[in-house]
Every structure is written in structure tokens, then in C-alpha cells.
Amino acid sequence: MQEGTVITLGRHIVEQERLYPEATGAFSNILYDIALAAKIISREVNRAGLVDIIGSAGKFNIHGDDVRKLDEFANDVMFNALDHTGNLCVMASEEVDDPIPIPDEFPCGNYVLLHDPLDGSSNIDANVSLGTIFSIHRKISRGERGSLEDLLQPGHRQLAAGYIVYGSSTMLVYTTGAGVHGFTLEPSIGEFLLSHPNMRIPDPGKKIYSVNEAYYKRWSPGQQKAVDVLKDEGYSLRYIGSLVADFHRTLLYGGIFMYPADKKSPKGKLRLLYEAAPLAMVIEEAGGASSEGTRSILQVGPSELHQRTPLYLGSKSVVDKVEATLKA
Numbered sequence: 293m294q295e296g297t298v299i300t301l302g303r304h305i306v307e308q309e310r311l312y313p314e315a316t317g318a319f320s321n322i323l324y325d326i327a328l329a330a331k332i333i334s335r336e337v338n339r340a341g342l343v344d345i346i347g348s349a350g351k352f353n354i355h356g357d358d359v360r361k362l363d364e365f366a367n368d369v370m371f372n373a374l375d376h377t378g379n380l381c382v383m384a385s386e387e388v389d390d391p392i393p394i395p396d397e398f399p400c401g402n403y404v405l406l407h408d409p410l411d412g413s414s415n416i417d418a419n420v421s422l423g424t425i426f427s428i429h430r431k432i433s434r435g436e437r438g439s440l441e442d443l444l445q446p447g448h449r450q451l452a453a454g455y456i457v458y459g460s461s462t463m464l465v466y467t468t469g470a471g472v473h474g475f476t477l478e479p480s481i482g483e484f485l486l487s488h489p490n491m492r493i494p495d496p497g498k499k500i501y502s503v504n505e506a507y508y509k510r511w512s513p514g515q516q517k518a519v520d521v522l523k524d525e526g527y528s529l530r531y532i533g534s535l536v537a538d539f540h541r542t543l544l545y546g547g548i549f550m551y552p553a554d555k556k557s558p559k560g561k562l563r564l565l566y567e568a569a570p571l572a573m574v575i576e577e578a579g580g581a582s583s584e585g586t587r588s589i590l591q592v593g594p595s596e597l598h599q600r601t602p603l604y605l606g607s608k609s610v611v612d613k614v615e616a617t618l619k620a
């Protein structure tokens with residue numbers, strides 16, 4: 293990108309919208325509202341260590357009364373940023389068991405949002421990177437308000453997907469199917485600025501595999517063999533234990549991220565609708581591959597809102613090699 297060209301997220305979204313003549317602007321507003329929520333979550337995540345010392349504005353106080361988990365805080369921020377806009381017909385969140393209806397006092401729109409408001413939150417005390425993951429679908433149910441039917445859609449029908457990583461800098465990465473684009477938050481002006489246009493995953497990229505190897509003994513023989521082969525080929529292990537951080541590194545450096553099924557968790561740990569499917573859309577749009585062990589995550593038809601799935605994401609040649617070993 294030419295030196296000095298500053299493209300804000302807002303300008304980029306408008307330019308992307310022009311690619312879709314039938315676009316009404318509602319879709320762009322959803323992305324913009326997610327970015328607003330991300331800025332608020334970023335501020336709290338970056339202050340988390342200070343809450344017990346100087347308290348924080350809003351929902352926390354210095355005595356720790358009513359101190360809500362950051363997951364719940366992030367969940368509330370996402371809901372409050374999007375519930376009244378008239379663009380969504382229903383939402384779903386990792387933090388809420390049931391579908392989240394749009395309050396009756398607000399109109400419903402034609403879009404659906406599923407999200408993991410704060411991913412990796414077990415790491416917050418260790419100041420490890422966290423994330424937010426989001427997935428946007430079109431409303432398909434006939435009723436005026438949204439329903440579970442609108443939420444249980446396969447990943448290949450996503451209109452947009454992306455994540456925010458709250459790390460050494462806060463980055464928002466999203467795709468609408470026209471490339472993957474990364475924006476870095478400039479806190480001094482509160483704007484996400486285009487820093488990584490048209491992101492493509494290197495293939496095969498760096499020899500990095502990312503998995504929690506503590507579970508090795510619980511894996512299938514195929515999974516054990518797949519990791520043994522990568523190690524024999526000189527791969528290094530990098531595992532942060534924060535999906536968004538491990539994914540972001542994989543997207544930038546290449547290699548593979550794996551959260552396999554095992555004897556204790558026969559469907560794996562990660563959730564299909566708001567962790568695996570959005571990240572699968574991003575990585576496949578960036579030229580990489582996703583799998584649940586036999587096929588693309590985007591082909592999986594969901595039956596339950598919080599269903600889990602084994603998850604492989606990375607450079608296509610590496611994912612294909614691991615898949616072949618799993619199937620052998």
C-alpha cells in the first residue's frame with residue numbers, strides 16, 4: 293500500500309459495499325457497530341489488571357462488588373452495540389444458552405450475528421492476548437422476528453466473518469468473501485486503520501504446528517501419527533491457548549492449528565458456529581484450508597447452537613497432509 297494512504301475501517305467498509313450493488317448499508321452498519329464494540333472491549337481488556345487497583349468506569353468498582361467477568365462484560369457490550377439498530381433479527385453468543393431475540397421495542401432486520409465475545413479469557417490474568425470472534429448470516433426464516441433456524445446455518449452461507457485480537461496491538465480482521473483485510477486500532481484517534489490489505493496465508497509457510505500436546509495420549513492413532521510426522525519434519529510447537537491468538541499467528545506465518553477430538557471430548561472443545569465457522573471462512577478466503585478431520589468446516593450443517601467440532605486451520609498443503617494421515 294502506498295506510503296501515507298490512511299484507509300479507515302469505515303471507508304473500507306463503504307468501498308466494499310460498492311462491490312455489492314444490492315447492498316443497503318445495513319450490512320456495513322453491522323460491521324461498524326462490531327468495531328465500536330471492539331474498541332470498548334479493548335479498553336476494558338487493556339485495563340483488566342488495574343480494575344482491582346483503581347476500579348474502572350461503568351460496571352466495575354474498586355471494592356470488587358458486582359465485578360462481572362470480562363466475558364459477560366464483552367457479551368453485554370456486543371449486545372448493547374447491536375440490539376437496537378434494526379439490522380439484526382436474532383443473535384447468539386457463547387455466553388448465552390439460548391438464541392438472543394431482538395427486544396420487542398426494536399425493529400428486526402435481515403441479518404444474524406453469532407459471536408464469541410471474549411475468547412481465551414482464562415488467560416486474562418496472565419496478560420495473554422484475547423479475542424472476539426463474529427459470524428454474520430442472512431435471515432432465512434419466514435417470521436418477522438428471527439429464530440433458531442436463522443442461527444443454525446452452515447458456514448458456507450456466511451456473509452461475513454472475522455475476529456478482533458486484543459494483543460500488543462488491537463487488530464480487527466474480516467472478510468465478506470472479497471479478500472481478508474486487517475485493521476490496526478490507533479488508540480489516539482480511536483480508529484481502525486487498514487494495515488494488512490488482502491491477507492494471504494503463506495503455504496506451507498513457517499514449520500509451526502499449534503496444538504495442546506498434553507492430550508496426546510487421548511488422541512486417535514491417526515492424530516498421534518499426524519503430529520509425529522510434523523515433528524519428524526522439523527516443525528516447532530507454538531501454543532498460546534487462546535484460539536484467536538493462535539489463529540492470527542497461523543494466518544500470518546502459515547503452518548497449522550489443531551484442536552482435535554479426543555477420548556474425553558469426542559467432538560473436540562471448540563464451538564462450530566462462533567469459533568470454527570467464522571475462522572474457517574477467513575482462512576479459506578486467505579487461501580488456506582479448514583477441516584473437522586474429513587472435510588471443510590464450512591460444509592458442516594449445524595444441529596445445535598453450541599455444538600462442538602474438531603478443528604484444523606492452516607496452510608492448505610499442511611491441512612491436506614494432516615487430513616490424509618487422519619483418514620489413513
Ligand code: AHG
Nearest residue numbers: 408410411412413414504533534535
Ligand atoms: P473461550 O475462552 O472462548 O472459552 O475459548 C477458550 C478456548 C480457545 O481460546 C483455546 O484455543 C482453547 O480454549 C484452549 O483450550 P485448552 O486449554 O484445552 O488447550
Ligand code: MN
Nearest residue numbers: 408411412567
Ligand atoms: Mn472461545
Ligand code: MN
Nearest residue numbers: 386408410411
Ligand atoms: Mn469465549
